[in-house]
Amino acid sequence: MTTGEEAGAENRTARGALGRRVRDALAPVLASRVAVVGLALVVFWIFVAVFAPLITAYGPLEQVRGAANLGPTGGHILGTDHLGRDLWSRLAYGSRTILTLASLSILCALAVGTTLGLVGGYFGGWTDEIVMRVLDAMIAFPPILLYLIIMASLGASAMNVVLAITITGAPGIARLVRSLTLGIRTREYVSAAQLRGERSLYVMFVEILPNARGPIIIDAMLRMGYAVFAIGTLGFLGLGLPPPEPDWGSMVAQGRRYIWTNPWPVLWPSLAISSLVVGLNLFADGLREETMRYR
Amino acid sequence: MDRNAMPVLKVENLAVSYEMRKGEVVAVRDVSFDIHQGEALGLVGESGCGKTTVAFAVVRFLHRNGRIREGSILFEGSELRGRSEEELRQLRGNRIAMVYQDPFSALNPCLRIGKQLSETLIVHRRLSQHEAQRKAVEMLNRVYMPDAEEMMLRYPHQLSGGQQQRVVIAMALLNSPVLLIMDEPTTALDVTVEAGVLDLIGELRRDFDTAILFISHNLGVIASVSDKVGVMYTGELVEQASAAEVFNNPVHPYTQALMQCVPKLGQSKESSYLPPIVGRVPSPTELPPGCLFAPRCRYAQSTCGEQRMTLLKVAPEHVVRCQFAGELVEGDLARAEEQAPPAAGRERETGAEPVLKAEHVRTYYRQRGQSLLSLFGLREKRYVKAVDDVSFGVPPGTSLGIVGESGCGKSTLAKTIVGLETPSGGELEFMGFDLLAPVSKRDWRLIKELQMVFQNPDSTLNPSFTVGRQVGRSLLRFRRVSRRQVREEVVSLLKDVRLDESYYSRIPRQLSGGEKQRVALARAMAGPPKLVVCDEPTSALDVSVQAAILNLLLALQDEYEITMLFISHDLSVVRFFSDYVGVMYLGKICEIGPADAIYSPPYHPYTEALLSAVPVPDPTVERERVVLTGTVPSALNPPSGCCFHTRCPRKLGSVCEEQVPTEQVAAEGHSIYCHIPLEELRAMEAVVTLGR
Numbered sequence: 001m002t003t004g005e006e007a008g009a010e011n012r013t014a015r016g017a018l019g020r021r022v023r024d025a026l027a028p029v030l031a032s033r034v035a036v037v038g039l040a041l042v043v044f045w046i047f048v049a050v051f052a053p054l055i056t057a058y059g060p061l062e063q064v065r066g067a068a069n070l071g072p073t074g075g076h077i078l079g080t081d082h083l084g085r086d087l088w089s090r091l092a093y094g095s096r097t098i099l100t101l102a103s104l105s106i107l108c109a110l111a112v113g114t115t116l117g118l119v120g121g122y123f124g125g126w127t128d129e130i131v132m133r134v135l136d137a138m139i140a141f142p143p144i145l146l147y148l149i150i151m152a153s154l155g156a157s158a159m160n161v162v163l164a165i166t167i168t169g170a171p172g173i174a175r176l177v178r179s180l181t182l183g184i185r186t187r188e189y190v191s192a193a194q195l196r197g198e199r200s201l202y203v204m205f206v207e208i209l210p211n212a213r214g215p216i217i218i219d220a221m222l223r224m225g226y227a228v229f230a231i232g233t234l235g236f237l238g239l240g241l242p243p244p245e246p247d248w249g250s251m252v253a254q255g256r257r258y259i260w261t262n263p264w265p266v267l268w269p270s271l272a273i274s275s276l277v278v279g280l281n282l283f284a285d286g287l288r289e290e291t292m293r294y295r
Numbered sequence: 296m297d298r299n300a301m302p303v304l305k306v307e308n309l310a311v312s313y314e315m316r317k318g319e320v321v322a323v324r325d326v327s328f329d330i331h332q333g334e335a336l337g338l339v340g341e342s343g344c345g346k347t348t349v350a351f352a353v354v355r356f357l358h359r360n361g362r363i364r365e366g367s368i369l370f371e372g373s374e375l376r377g378r379s380e381e382e383l384r385q386l387r388g389n390r391i392a393m394v395y396q397d398p399f400s401a402l403n404p405c406l407r408i409g410k411q412l413s414e415t416l417i418v419h420r421r422l423s424q425h426e427a428q429r430k431a432v433e434m435l436n437r438v439y440m441p442d443a444e445e446m447m448l449r450y451p452h453q454l455s456g457g458q459q460q461r462v463v464i465a466m467a468l469l470n471s472p473v474l475l476i477m478d479e480p481t482t483a484l485d486v487t488v489e490a491g492v493l494d495l496i497g498e499l500r501r502d503f504d505t506a507i508l509f510i511s512h513n514l515g516v517i518a519s520v521s522d523k524v525g526v527m528y529t530g531e532l533v534e535q536a537s538a539a540e541v542f543n544n545p546v547h548p549y550t551q552a553l554m555q556c557v558p559k560l561g562q563s564k565e566s567s568y569l570p571p572i573v574g575r576v577p578s579p580t581e582l583p584p585g586c587l588f589a590p591r592c593r594y595a596q597s598t599c600g601e602q603r604m605t606l607l608k609v610a611p612e613h614v615v616r617c618q619f620a621g622e623l624v625e626g627d628l629a630r631a632e633e634q635a636p637p638a639a640g641r642e643r644e645t646g647a648e649p650v651l652k653a654e655h656v657r658t659y660y661r662q663r664g665q666s667l668l669s670l671f672g673l674r675e676k677r678y679v680k681a682v683d684d685v686s687f688g689v690p691p692g693t694s695l696g697i698v699g700e701s702g703c704g705k706s707t708l709a710k711t712i713v714g715l716e717t718p719s720g721g722e723l724e725f726m727g728f729d730l731l732a733p734v735s736k737r738d739w740r741l742i743k744e745l746q747m748v749f750q751n752p753d754s755t756l757n758p759s760f761t762v763g764r765q766v767g768r769s770l771l772r773f774r775r776v777s778r779r780q781v782r783e784e785v786v787s788l789l790k791d792v793r794l795d796e797s798y799y800s801r802i803p804r805q806l807s808g809g810e811k812q813r814v815a816l817a818r819a820m821a822g823p824p825k826l827v828v829c830d831e832p833t834s835a836l837d838v839s840v841q842a843a844i845l846n847l848l849l850a851l852q853d854e855y856e857i858t859m860l861f862i863s864h865d866l867s868v869v870r871f872f873s874d875y876v877g878v879m880y881l882g883k884i885c886e887i888g889p890a891d892a893i894y895s896p897p898y899h900p901y902t903e904a905l906l907s908a909v910p911v912p913d914p915t916v917e918r919e920r921v922v923l924t925g926t927v928p929s930a931l932n933p934p935s936g937c938c939f940h941t942r943c944p945r946k947l948g949s950v951c952e953e954q955v956p957t958e959q960v961a962a963e964g965h966s967i968y969c970h971i972p973l974e975e976l977r978a979m980e981a982v983v984t985l986g987r
Contacts, residue, residue: 188749189757189765191715192818194734196772197742210759 035286041279045272049095058086060093060246069262079264081255087268094246094269097158098276102227105162106220109169114216116170117177118204122185132178135171143168147230151239158241161234165227176219180212187211214291221284225277232273248273301372302329303474303506304353309366311345311352320579321364323348323530328523330474335500335507337521337538339514339553341837343576345530346510350476353508354387371473389419392467396479398459402451408435409447412466419470434465438495441925455926457488461495468499476508481516485700486864487923490908493519494920512837514557515910518542526550529577529587532606536613538914546615546623548592556842558871560909563891569871571843575807586617594619649688650858651695651712651826656721658682658704658711662931679930681707683882684721689875691825694852694859696873696890698866698905702927704882705862709830712860713747725826743773746819748848750831752811756803762789762814763799769821788817791854792847809840813847820851828860833868845872866909870894875964878902881930881938888965897976899967900945907982921982937970945971 029035048055057075058064068084070076078087120131138146150164184190185208193207234240235249243250248269255265311323323345330336338346351357353368355375368375370391375383387393395401403411412434413427422430428447435443438461451459460480467475477496481489497520500507511517517524517538524541526534526549534547545551552572574591577583583590585600592599599618606614609624617623659678681704689695697705710716712723714734723730728741749755756765766788767781776784786796792813803811812832819827829848833841845868852859863869869876870890877887878901886899893902904921923942928934934941940951947970956968959976967976 187754188751189755191747191749192755192815194715195713195742195745195747196769197734197737197739198772200735207757211757 029283029287029290032286032290034282035290038279038282038284038286041275042283045095045099045276045279048092049099052089052092052096056086056089056092058089060090061085061244062089069258071262071264078268079262081251081265082258082262087251087265090246090251091248091268091272094248094251095272095276097241097245097247098228098231098273101158101161101231102165102224105165105227106169106224108162108166109173109223110216110220112166113170113173114177114209117174118181118208120174121178121181122200122204122208128178131174135174138167138171139175143230144233147234148237148239151234156234156239156242161231161240164234165230168230169223169227173216173219173223177212177216180215181208184208184211218284218288218291221280221287225280225284228273228276228280232269300331302331302369303371304508305329305367305369306349306353307367307369309349309352309368310364311348311357311361312364313358314360314362315580321530322361322579323352326366326527326530326532328525328532328535330506330508330523332473332506333500333504334523335509335521337509337511337517337524338527339511339517339524340527341512341553341576341839343529343578344527346512346527347478348530349527350393350478350508350510353476354391354393355383356393385419388415389470390472391474391476392470392472394460394463394467394475394477394480396482398456398463398483399451401463402459404451406450407447408449408451408454408462412447412462412469415466415469430469431465434469435462437468438462438465438499439491440465455488456484457491457926460484460488460492464492464495464499468503468505471503472505474506474508476510478510479512480509482511482513486866487700487904487908489516489910490920491922493910494922496520513910514542514554514838514912518912518914519910521914526553529582530579531587531616532614533588533616534614535606536610540610540613542912542914544624546609546613546620547588547617548594548623549588552591552593553838554912556839557912558842558845558867560867560870560894560906560911562867562871563894569842569846571846572839575809575840576837588617594623647690647692650691651689651725651860652723653688653712654686654722656682656685656708656711656723657719658707658716659719677931678719680704680882680933681930682711682718683933685879685882685884686721687875687877687884687887689858689860691858692852692856693874694861694872696861696863696869696876697879698863698869698876699879700864700905700927702881702930703879704930705879706830707882708879709747709828709860709862712826713745713828743822744825746822746824746827748812748815748819748827748829748832751835752808752815753835755815756806756811756818758803761800761802762806766814766818766821769818773822785817788820789814791820791851792817793843807840808836809844812836812840812844816844816847816851820855823855824857826858826860828862830862831864832861834863834865841868848872866894866905878905881928881933883938884968885939886965886967886969888962892962892965895981896979897961897967897973898979899939899969899976900943900971901939903979903982904944937968947971 029039062085064080064084064086066084067076067080068082070080072079076086076088078091080086116131116135120128146168147164150167151160154160154163190203190207193203231240232249235247236253238250238253240249241247251269252266259266306329307327309323309326310321312319312321326349328336338349340346348357348361352363353375363376370386409428409431412431413424416422416427416430417424432443432447435446440446440458440461454462481492484492493516499505509517509520521538524536524538525532526541526547528549534541534545534550541550545554552570555570556572558569572591577587577590583600585602586592586604589595589599604616604618606616607620609615609620658681660681662677662679685708687695697708699705707716711718712730714730714732714737717733718731725741726744728738734742763782763785766785770776770781770784771778782799786799789796789798794810794813798810798814806814832848833844836844849872851857861869861872873890875888876890876893877884878893878899879885880901886893886902894906904923907921921944923944925942928938928941936952936954937956940946943951950970954970956970958966958968959973961967961973961976969976
């Protein structure tokens with residue numbers, strides 16, 4: 001009986017602690033108006049992506065007969081394109097593609113960049129020289145050129161988009177993580193871990209990385225914005241997903257031909273891309289300012 | 296001194312508050328004092344007690360969220376409160392000057408010293424460029440700067456810390472201010488440099504007749520400069536009197552406790568217990584009811600919690616904020632039961648075989664050349680000799696203390712022993728294991744026996760994890776326990792360092808500096824180890840906390856029979872803690888031996904200078920100071936012969952410049968590396984009176 005009560009009490013305190021942790025984590029976001037606006041925009045698009053089938057009346061590939069090139073009307077709130085496809089549906093389903101691809105590529109870039117940065121910063125010396133000079137060489141290329149080279153040589157597919165963004169994003173992340181590592185490496189708790197005989201991998205990923213997470217997360221938010229932009233660009237250039245798929249970039253490219261008669265197919269996806277990018281940027285900026293303030 | 300004259304500064308009922316997220320927090324309240332011409336008032340207290348806030352409030356340099364709630368600040372008879380920013384600026388730097396803790400941040404790094412000095416004269420005195428320059432050189436000479444003319448052309452980073460502080464003081468004195476406010480002006484300096492600066496302050500006060508408000512946490516420093524002393528605690532003055540009164544007859548329980556918890560220079564390991572002040576300084580948002588010191592007070596009685604205390608007069612010019620002030624003076628107040636001091640009269644084992652042995656240990660850092668030639672290895676390789684030819688032995692269960700000023704290589708020696716640095720040569724062994732390999736290549740059994748306690752409580756624990764997890768990880772690493780028992784074992788380790796179970800799930804941010812250091816100790820004890828290297832474990836802590844940590848270290852050493860290497864710049868602390876002491880200078884040990892032998896003649900001239908420089912918390916002691924001139928030479932290019940010859944006040948002649956001094960055995964286990972014959976060293980006068 002007593003044990004049950006104790007467990008219950010423990011459970012309650014655990015839940016209380018969880019609630020407190022959630023509140024603590026959200027406090028800096030809610031304290032900044034900029035971050036709240038950014039978060040609202042991002043959450044809006046995530047909501048649209050998750051519930052796309054529920055909030056759209058047509059399929060993204062469905063061509064409505066006799067309803068081509070319509071402006072916003074009662075049936076099609078954002079209008080239709082030249083093939084009579086509902087723009088809202090295509091936009092909603094397109095957000096799924098872009099959000100998945102962007103997060104996936106940033107996660108990959110984070111994995112690669114963080115590892116390289118930790119290794120360079122932690123070991124220093126020749127390891128650091130080699131890793132960083134290779135990454136410098138990659139940073140020297142303009143990113144758009146790198147995208148084009150990678151996509152042109154590997155072909156247009158979702159996987160290759162992720163690969164291209166990983167390759168272009170990783171060097172920047174590695175630089176950031178390296179400089180953070182250099183600062184944290186000299187802290188005494190790192191020495192203490194070394195004196196326990198911990199392996200280098202443990203020291204890097206368990207002792208150092210968690211204490212570098214703040215700037216890395218904020219940087220990743222910003223990079224997510226760039227990734228959305230890059231995916232849009234690739235789609236526009238026809239290097240993104242293959243044609244019938246709803247993709248914001250390719251929607252702009254297709255609508256471009258009819259821009260004088262029907263501007264809506266160009267306008268909506270453009271607005272969607274910019275709102276998502278601006279949202280991510282505002283969120284990251286607000287978060288950064290707010291966390292710096294109480295440092 | 297004319298007591299009836301108008302005081303230069305008269306502060307009455309000052310209260311200062313800060314606007315915080317949680318609302319307004321009162322940081323200082325009911326502070327009154329006055330300072331007359333040529334008088335120095337010392338404010339002393341632990342960190343967070345409002346000393347600096349008082350100083351900043353006087354010149355209204357408070358941070359943007361701070362404001363003076365009430366009280367008056369009369370400067371030369373006129374009220375400073377309510378003056379405009381412009382009027383205050385005219386006063387600051389002209390009639391009132393300030394000197395802060397960190398001289399480097401007080402100087403503009405992009406301007407030459409000369410420009411910075413003459414600027415204040417040009418702005419406030421409207422002197423011509425030429426005239427200002429001349430005055431500046433004069434003042435630099437006045438503060439004993441060598442080559443004043445040449446110094447005018449230098450940038451701040453080209454000066455040593457002591458020289459920078461001299462420049463800041465010169466700058467403060469240029470306009471012959473009436474009031475000089477000094478906030479921990481010597482805290483960042485080495486003890487020999489500090490001694491020089493303190494002497495300078497005393498001399499300038501006599502010559503310029505300036506009133507000084509002097510703030511420090513160091514009782515010894517306060518004793519050597521102040522006429523009057525105010526003791527602060529949580530934003531209040533708890534005792535104020537003449538320096539002699541405060542130091543010889545302290546009345547307030549806090550003052551008494553503060554005096555007792557600092558190890559004295561003559562206090563050796565046998566006497567071995569420092570009464571710490573229990574608990575911690577309450578945060579200004581959670582003040583206890585009644586007397587603010589009652590929760591930590593040895594004399595506290597039930598009536599202490601009832602109302603705020605007022606200042607009571609116990610003698611003319613001596614006020615105390617305690618309702619039992621009268622009884623305290625009489626000395627008939629019952630104390631609370633004290634924790635029994637651990638077994639006094641430690642036995643020192645002599646003649647035991649050393650367990651930690653170092654023979655000619657050297658740790659050099661390769662200095663990278665700046666030129667193209669050195670990139671291709673064509674230049675001669677240059678080394679910083681951080682540890683150069685160091686030998687010693689430590690018997691099991693004893694402590695070797697290493698003292699020396701910053702840059703003498705004591706931390707490098709510690710890192711070399713634990714394996715964070717690789718020695719360049721020599722022999723180093725512990726319990727028969729070779730210590731020359733870095734920690735990553737060491738034998739598992741050795742790693743377990745060798746732990747370290749670090750200096751900075753804020754970075755010694757990983758901020759991301761709970762106390763339990765960090766201590767538990769050490770336990771798991773050393774494979775003493777199964778996963779299920781970890782919690783139990785961690786709790787018992789925490790108990791060893793006098794922390795209760797509630798600390799298990801706390802994160803470092805929620806701990807005070809002393810508590811963090813205790814957790815770090817628990818982590819180091821997980822093995823338990825046979826050798827613990829302590830690198831300045833208490834120098835970032837308040838004195839009351841330092842006492843508790845030192846007691847704890849001694850208790851742990853006794854309990855687990857740990858051999859310790861104790862590194863510190865504080866000679867009193869080292870004396871208190873160590874059985875053997877080594878004095879280091881420029882990477883070399885210049886004197887080593889049993890603690891008592893080091894602190895009395897014969898000593899190495901450097902030891903003598905160090906000892907004579909330590910400020911003693913007793914204003915009546917008049918000591919002849921051996922002041923060292925010049926700065927510590929670079930370890931990249933150490934002087935030939937005896938490395939101390941450039942600053943040695945007892946230099947013999949060319950023999951010191953040419954030959955490396957050989958070991959002179961003064962007594963069993965006591966070696967001095969100096970050319971001066973032992974008989975002469977023996978005949979030196981003692982600078983420390985023992986057994987005070």
